Amino acid sequence: MVGTLFNAVTVAIGASAGLILGKRLSDGLNAIIFQALGLFTLGLGIAMSLETANLFAVFLALITGVVCGHALQLDERMKKSTARLGEGTGTALVQSVLLFCVGAMTLIGCMQDGLNDDSTVLFIKGSMDLVSSAFLAAALGRGVLLAAPAVLLIQGALTAAFAFWGAAWSDALIADLTGLGGLLLLALGLDLLKVRSFPLLNFTPAFLFIPLFQPVADWLETGLPQLFLP
Numbered sequence: 754m755v756g757t758l759f760n761a762v763t764v765a766i767g768a769s770a771g772l773i774l775g776k777r778l779s780d781g782l783n784a785i786i787f788q789a790l791g792l793f794t795l796g797l798g799i800a801m802s803l804e805t806a807n808l809f810a811v812f813l814a815l816i817t818g819v820v821c822g823h824a825l826q827l828d829e830r831m832k833k834s835t836a837r838l839g840e841g842t843g844t845a846l847v848q849s850v851l852l853f854c855v856g857a858m859t860l861i862g863c864m865q866d867g868l869n870d871d872s873t874v875l876f877i878k879g880s881m882d883l884v885s886s887a888f889l890a891a892a893l894g895r896g897v898l899l900a901a902p903a904v905l906l907i908q909g910a911l912t913a914a915f916a917f918w919g920a921a922w923s924d925a926l927i928a929d930l931t932g933l934g935g936l937l938l939l940a941l942g943l944d945l946l947k948v949r950s951f952p953l954l955n956f957t958p959a960f961l962f963i964p965l966f967q968p969v970a971d972w973l974e975t976g977l978p979q980l981f982l983p
Contacts, residue, residue, distance in 0.1 A: 756866045756875025757912055761905035763883035764853060768898040771890030786888075790881050791945030794858075797877065798938030801861070805932025806925040810963060810970035814933065817966070818959025828952035849889055849900035853882050854907045858941070860957065861934035863908055867915025868927055875908070929963050 805811050822828070853859070858881075862874035882904075890897040940951040 754866070754909060754912055756862060756872030756879070757905060757908040759872070760853075760862075760875055760879035760882060760908060761901045763879040764849075764886045764904050765898060765901035767883040767886030768849075768890040768895075768901065771887035771892075772895060772898065774887070775891055777891075786884055788946060790884070791942045793877075793881075793942075794938055794945060795942035797874075798935045798940075798942055801935025801938060802932050804928050804935070806928035807967055807970050808932075809973065810966040811929050811933050811936070813966040813970060814929075814959045814962035815936065815956070817962045819956050821958045822952075822955030825958075826955075827957070828954040831954055846896035846899045846903075849886070849893070849897040850903045850907075852885065852889070853900055853904050858938065859908060859911070860960065861931070861938065863911035864915050864930060864934070867912040867917075868922065926964060926967060929967065930960060933959055933963060 858874060858878045862872075862878050865871045865874050886897055886900070937953060937956055940949075940953060940956070943949045944951055944953070
């Protein structure tokens with residue numbers, strides 16, 4: 754939970770700084786900082802994706818998950834709900850919570866913290882949120898500051914859930930969840946660099962399918978070839 758606490762504090766500090774600095778933060782500085790964040794996210798995604806234990810299980814889960822996410826229109830619904838809010842503190846709060854809490858790094862960081870007591874990803878995410886919250890607060894106002902307790906509540910709940918349910922998970926399952934998370938971080942990095950935009954929320958159901966497809970992938974790799982042996 755230390756990573757979540759750190760993340761909430763960095764959002765509060767960054768938003769406070771952004772409110773003080775206001776419009777003095779230039780668009781050029783904003784752009785180059787997000788480019789640096791994008792490059793770092795790409796590197797982290799590559800490192801995590803290499804931890805995959807069963808590539809075929811991750812592939813099946815990714816395809817099935819994005820089909821479900823697309824059918825449910827998760828990303829589209831979230832964008833529409835945000836667009837209806839209009840201007841003001843409420844808008845700033847909701848948009849900030851979406852940025853800080855609804856994404857690949859949140860899920861991966863809470864998973865790593867809950868399962869492995871490893872807050873590395875959340876420390877990295879918190880450092881990124883320190884910068885992004887400052888720019889958001891400068892542009893959107895004090896609603897960004899109110900996102901700090903929401904980060905503490907949402908990420909804390911996710912970390913506790915992973916800690917409670919994930920204790921009996923196999924090393925292979927954790928490795929595949931980590932590898933899938935790395936692929937989503939690669940997509941997030943490309944998005945930050947404005948190379949390609951992905952509907953990332955539509956991909957998140959893939960995490961639910963990893964445990965289902967691991968035995969299927971194992972059978973396809975070992976059991977199926979034996980059917981054709983003399």
